Amino acid sequence: MIKVKNLTKTYVREKALDNVSFSLGEGDILGFLGPNGAGKSTTMNIITGYLSADSGTVEIDGIDILENPTEAKKKIGYLPEIPPLYNDMTVQGYLEFIFKLKKIRLPMREHISKICDMVKITDVKGRIIKHLSKGYRQRVGLAQALLGEPPILILDEPTVGLDPQQIIEIRKLIRDLGKKHTIILSSHLLSEVQAVCDKIIIINNGKIVTEGLTDELTATGKSTTRMNLIIEGRMQQVYSLLQRIDGITNVTEQGECEKGCYEYVIESNRDVRRLIFRAFAKTDYNILSMKPVSVSLEDTYLDIITGKAEEENKNVSDI
Numbered sequence: 001m002i003k004v005k006n007l008t009k010t011y012v013r014e015k016a017l018d019n020v021s022f023s024l025g026e027g028d029i030l031g032f033l034g035p036n037g038a039g040k041s042t043t044m045n046i047i048t049g050y051l052s053a054d055s056g057t058v059e060i061d062g063i064d065i066l067e068n069p070t071e072a073k074k075k076i077g078y079l080p081e082i083p084p085l086y087n088d089m090t091v092q093g094y095l096e097f098i099f100k101l102k103k104i105r106l107p108m109r110e111h112i113s114k115i116c117d118m119v120k121i122t123d124v125k126g127r128i129i130k131h132l133s134k135g136y137r138q139r140v141g142l143a144q145a146l147l148g149e150p151p152i153l154i155l156d157e158p159t160v161g162l163d164p165q166q167i168i169e170i171r172k173l174i175r176d177l178g179k180k181h182t183i184i185l186s187s188h189l190l191s192e193v194q195a196v197c198d199k200i201i202i203i204n205n206g207k208i209v210t211e212g213l214t215d216e217l218t219a220t221g222k223s224t225t226r227m228n229l230i231i232e233g234r235m236q237q238v239y240s241l242l243q244r245i246d247g248i249t250n251v252t253e254q255g256e257c258e259k260g261c262y263e264y265v266i267e268s269n270r271d272v273r274r275l276i277f278r279a280f281a282k283t284d285y286n287i288l289s290m291k292p293v294s295v296s297l298e299d300t301y302l303d304i305i306t307g308k309a310e311e312e313n314k315n316v317s318d319i
């Protein structure tokens with residue numbers, strides 16, 4: 001249903017996305033999880049055709065978003081981080097406006113009425129948007145995404161700023177919508193994607209760190225594989241060789257443990273043991289030890305958030 005290949009995006013100085021690829025099938029609910037600044041909104045803006053990538057492709061149901069944006073966009077309902085609401089319009093007036101904008105060919109009043117029932121805003125249809133609570137405004141945002149019955153919904157942090165009761169309601173609504181739609185939802189909360197999504201992708205610093213089925217990631221705790229390696233040979237060369245292996249997302253060097261042998265901790269988003277063996281078999285460096293360390297999904301995400309916080313503190317002290 002959605003195929004994203006090798007997306008890369010650099011804003012003025014900063015690489016926001018670095019070679020992001022993933023795909024999802026019909027009916028999937030995918031959680032796009034990551035701390036602030038990870039690249040979630042950038043990815044969603046590219047998938048929906050509102051932002052162009054420097055390189056990479058997006059296919060929506062077989063249609064390339066760049067080659068045929070109008071057709072591709074018809075298949076997507078998008079709720080951006082800040083919903084595009086016109087605050088002085090009534091809910092009904094706004095939805096009619098979007099209906100016309102999207103050039104939808106369905107009976108208007110009937111269709112809007114059905115969508116309003118679905119997201120439970122029928123009793124506020126006549127109200128001015130700016131007088132609504134944040135929770136209701138978010139439902140109106142969801143209603144505009146649903147207009148025209150697109151099979152795909154892209155929801156950028158749909159529960160941010162809502163109170164706990166509203167969060168529960170919106171999550172339930174999204175799960176219900178998931179029965180008939182393919183959904184990508186972004187969040188910075190692990191508990192949220194675990195509660196709502198059947199697949200999870202963790203993104204950090206513009207790169208996919210972990211991906212898998214929620215049940216598998218949660219049950220086995222094998223979201224990220226971490227391994228402890230001891231390798232004989234020159235540190236710099238070994239380090240860069242490790243970094244180049246497909247699937248390895250992070251390498252840290254732990255120091256010299258025996259003469260000429262260094263210890264490394266690597267993180268990977270899949271089993272890379274064979275790739276490592278093959279890569280080193282071609283060199284003069286010897287693998288002396290390779291020990292997997294189990295990491296749970298919570299640990300992985302906590303590490304990312306803590307790492308992010310440390311980075312931010314460091315930047316503050318640099319100033």
Ligand code: ADP
Pocket residue numbers: 011012014015016034035036037038039040041042043
């Ligand atoms: P998220 O939605 O996960 O919080 P974003 O996709 O908004 O992350 O941002 C990813 C990175 O790109 C961040 O470092 C952010 O500062 C940067 N960024 C986002 N939008 C812009 C922009 N319009 N101009 C420059 N940098 C941006």
Ligand code: MG
Pocket residue numbers: 040041042081156157
């Ligand atoms: Mg965002």
